[in-house]
Amino acid sequence: MMIQLLLLLLAPQQQIEQHFQRQQGQIEQIQQQLQQQQLQLGRLLQMLQSSVCSAEIRWVNGSEQKIVPSNNAAVVRLNLFSTISKPTDVCLPAEIRVTASYLDASDNLVCSGAKRLVCVNAEGLAEVTSEELARAASVRVRATVLSAGSTVSTSDIELRLQR
Numbered sequence: 109m110m111i112q113l114l115l116l117l118l119a120p121q122q123q124i125e126q127h128f129q130r131q132q133g134q135i136e137q138i139q140q141q142l143q144q145q146q147l148q149l150g151r152l153l154q155m156l157q158s159s160v161c162s163a164e165i166r167w168v169n170g171s172e173q174k175i176v177p178s179n180n181a182a183v184v185r186l187n188l189f190s191t192i193s194k195p196t197d198v199c200l201p202a203e204i205r206v207t208a209s210y211l212d213a214s215d216n217l218v219c220s221g222a223k224r225l226v227c228v229n230a231e232g233l234a235e236v237t238s239e240e241l242a243r244a245a246s247v248r249v250r251a252t253v254l255s256a257g258s259t260v261s262t263s264d265i266e267l268r269l270q271r
Contacts, residue, residue, distance in 0.1 A: 160193075160257070161192065161198060161199035161255045161256075161257030161258075161259040162192075162193040162259055163190070163191070163192050163193070163199075163202065163253050163255045163259040163260065163261040164189075164190065164191050164261050165190040165204065165252065165253040165262065165263050166188070166189055166190075166263045167186060167187065167188060167263055168187035168188065168189050169185075169186055169187055169265065172265055173265070173266045173267075173268060174265065174266070174267050174268065175267075175268045175270050176267045176268070176269060176270065177269075177270055178269035178270060178271050184267060186249065186265065188204070188251050188263075190202075190204060190251075190253045190261075192253070192255050192259075198256065198257050199255045199256055199257045199259070200255070200256055202253055202254060202255045202256065203253070203254050204251060204252070204253050204254075205222065205252045205254070206222070206223075206225070206249065206250070206251050206252075207221065207222045207225075207249070207250050207252075208220060208221050208222075208225040208227075208247050208248070208249050208250075209247065209248045209250070210227055210244040211244060211245060211246050211247070211248065212243045212244060212245055213245040215246075217230055218236065218240060218241065218243050219235075219236040219240065219241065225249075227241055245268070245269055246266055246267060246268050246269060247266070247267040247269065248264055248265070248266050248267075249264070249266075249267065250262060250263070250264045251263050251264075
């Protein structure tokens with residue numbers, strides 16, 4: 109009778125130990141899977157960081173606004189600084205575009221231009237006359253850099269025309 113009683117007491121304890129060992133094995137397996145996923149995530153982050161481009165462009169001239177003479181012979185020097193990140197096979201080549209928007213005293217568009225900054229009317233059909241251009245009170249010059257990796261950065265400067 110004593111042996112039977114002892115067996116009855118030991119049986120649940122053995123079951124509990126077996127259950128505990130199974131759970132411990134499952135926990136170890138989950139920890140291994142978690143470590144593998146963390147390694148994969150680290151590799152993915154490295155790949156993303158090495159393939160993401162960044163671009164920056166800015167005017168070196170200082171302020172975002174300059175006062176310049178309004179005559180046709182005036183030369184305004186504007187200096188740009190631009191950077192594109194690595195990797196070069198993903199981020200380069202890059203393109204810089206410069207556009208100018210001529211505005212009247214009420215900030216209404218008179219005309220705009222790109223490349224040689226020729227002032228073309230709002231419809232983009234023809235170059236404006238000198239009379240129309242004389243209405244301009246300021247010029248907003250925008251420089252944009254576009255990397256091969258489709259990263260864009262833009263910087264503006266306003267030129268106030270002094271009459």
